[in-house]
Amino acid sequence: MKRHTWQRDAVRAALNTRESFVSAQQLHAALRAGGSSIGLATVYRALADLAVEGEADSLQQEGESLYRACTPGTHHHHLICRRCGLTVEIEADAVEQWANSVAAEHGFTRPNHVVDVFGYCAPCSIAEAPGNP
Numbered sequence: 001m002k003r004h005t006w007q008r009d010a011v012r013a014a015l016n017t018r019e020s021f022v023s024a025q026q027l028h029a030a031l032r033a034g035g036s037s038i039g040l041a042t043v044y045r046a047l048a049d050l051a052v053e054g055e056a057d058s059l060q061q062e063g064e065s066l067y068r069a070c071t072p073g074t075h076h077h078h079l080i081c082r083r084c085g086l087t088v089e090i091e092a093d094a095v096e097q098w099a100n101s102v103a104a105e106h107g108f109t110r111p112n113h114v115v116d117v118f119g120y121c122a123p124c125s126i127a128e129a130p131g132n133p
Contacts, residue, residue: 007038012069013045015056018087019065059116064076078116083124 014031015022028043047067047086050056054072058065060081068087070076077095095115103111120128 007042008046010038010048011035011043012050012055015047015050015067016070017067020087021057021059021061021068021080022085023064023066027067061116078117080116080118081121081124082118083120083128085120086124 010031011027014027014034024040024047027047028038028040031038031043047056047058047065050069051058051067055069056067057070057078058067059078060066060070067079070089072096075096076089077092079090081087092115095113099111099113101107126132
């Protein structure tokens with residue numbers, strides 16, 4: 001476990017205010033706008049550490065790492081809006097059963113997986129409908 005610093009606390013607190021995945025640059029800009037003197041490299045390190053420790057989820061989108069606060073010690077999946085980035089944690093027993101079944105079918109044991117489902121949230125579905133700006 002990494003040592004406790006004000007920078008990690010600031011990154012964790014800023015991440016906890018977001019409902020969607022965020023890049024290190026976006027989080028850094030928000031912290032700086034709030035008056036923090038934290039450096040971008042420190043934000044990158046803190047986010048990576050939080051992800052390793054299970055306090056943040058991370059995913060790759062268009063070659064960039066994005067992060068979101070999560071509940072440590074829980075296995076879950078995400079619904080992620082492609083338009084606004086809204087993210088909802090979901091429990092998915094069917095996914096677990098499917099992963100175990102496919103692994104066993106091919107002779108694999110102890111499968112580990114990451115499942116993120118991308119789509120459009122309700123407001124964005126309306127906005128993306130034909131005829132809407």
